[in-house]
Amino acid sequence: MKWISQDIDMFLKEKQYVDTAVLPLLPVSFGDDIKQSVAMTxxxxxxxxxxxRQFxxxxxxxxGFAYLKSASEDSLIGGLGxxxxxxxVQGFKHIFLLTSDSMWKAFxxxxxGGLIWLPSLPLEHMDENYRNSILDDQVKQLLNLFVQKWQNGE
Amino acid sequence: MSKNRVSRRQFLNYTLTGVGGFMAAGMLMPMVRFAVDPVLQAAGESDFIPTKQKVAEITETPTRVDYTYEQQDAWYTSEVTGTAWVYKDDKGEIVALSPVCKHLGCVVDWNTDKSNPDHFYCPCHGGLYTKDGTNVPGTPPVASLDVFPYKEKDGFLYLGKAEPRKEA
Structure with missing residues (x-):
């Protein structure tokens, strides 16, 4: 479900079936690594x-958790915490953090929550079909990971 | 000099009728075009979306068929990819099932659950459907998978809008 009112109505009704929260971590920077942070986001x-769409x-x-690359690591970890x-507290059994920023890997x-780190791909140089098929492959790998975690948790 | 000379009065009459006629036509033509427009619109054809699947290549094992169409969200048009599970049943007829689980809308997969081979399986809450899309009792879904109406054109498969299956 997305964070839109239509889906949230469904969430409130079917709460017992929704046990997983996914938080994308989105870096923002205006320094030398501006391009990189945009690509990751x-x-x-x-x-x-x-x-x-799949799950x-x-x-x-x-x-999404948008953060400044220039902020101190302690405050970022505190905020995410x-x-x-x-x-x-809200009762989610599985929490996944989705990121391309390798900084989080160190912490x-x-x-x-389960940190899922995927290296970002240079999508800007790809045509749309190629891009979609690459994304599909990446998502497929993610799906397996999710299913595994769900099965282990049961 | 010819006999029927055009008098000043006649000349002015002719010109005025001509110019007036042009103005009336300029006003009437768009009106007629607007009135006729609904009749001229291509009917029904656009409801079916082409896929890259050749009808002759459809087997008895459900395969994923992707198709893309343009979705208009207010003024924003985006390209959306949809999926269908397509196979031929015992009688050789094509069946195109929607992959959207009738429980909470996850995407079901064919033959991925080891303990239930040859079923559509929903990874979210373990929903099961038989090959023809009927929900297996005892699993969360309460209805069968939606069915796409389909058409064959130039050897390729065209899919319509998925509809709930009529109860047999």
């Missing part, structure tokens, strides 16, 4: 749309 956004009945796709504990141990 774009890639993760496209991926999360596809992912939501819309069991997960809720949150609007607040999200995680809130989601936990994986401090995060409670």
């Amino acid at each position: 774009e890639f993760i956004s496209l991926l999360s749309v596809q992912l939501e 819309r009945g069991r997960l809720i796709m949150l609007p 607040q999200w995680e504990s809130e989601l936990k 994986e141990g401090q995060l409670e």
Whole structure:
């Protein structure tokens, strides 16, 4: 389900079936790495749309955690920690963090949710068909990962 | 000099009728065109979306058929990819099923659950459907998978809008 009123109505009705929250982590920077942060944000956004379409009945796709690359790591981890504990309180059994930013990989141990790191691909140089098929492949791998985690959790 | 000379009065009459006629036609023609327009519109054809699947190549195993169409969201048009599971049944007739689970809208997959081979399986909550799209009792879905109306044109498969299956 997406973070739109139509889907949230469904969420409120079928809450017992929705046990997974996915939070895309979207970096923003205006420094030297501006292009890189845009590519990461774009890639993760496209991926999360596809992912939501496949698993819309069991997960809720949150609007995304946008953060400044220039912010201190402590404050970023603290901020994300607040999200995680809130989601936990709300009863989500599985929390997935979706990112292309390798910075988070270093702090994986401090995060409670499952961190999924995917290297971002240079989508800007691809034509649309090729891009879609590449994204499809990436999503397929993600699907397996999700199904596995769900099966282990049961 | 010819006998019937055009008098000043006649000349003015002719010109005025001509110019008046042009003005009346200029006003009437668009009106007629507007009135006739609904009749001229291509009917029905656009409801069926072409796929890349050749009808002759459809087997008895359900295969994924992707198709793209343009979706208009207010003023924003985007290209959307849809999927159908297509196969031929025992009688050789084509069946095109929607992959959207009737429970909460996840995408079902063919033959992916090891304990239930030859079923459509929904990874979200374990919904099961038999090959013809009927929901297996005891699993969350409460209805059968939607069915696409289909058409064959130039050897390719065209899909319409998925509809709920009529209960047999």
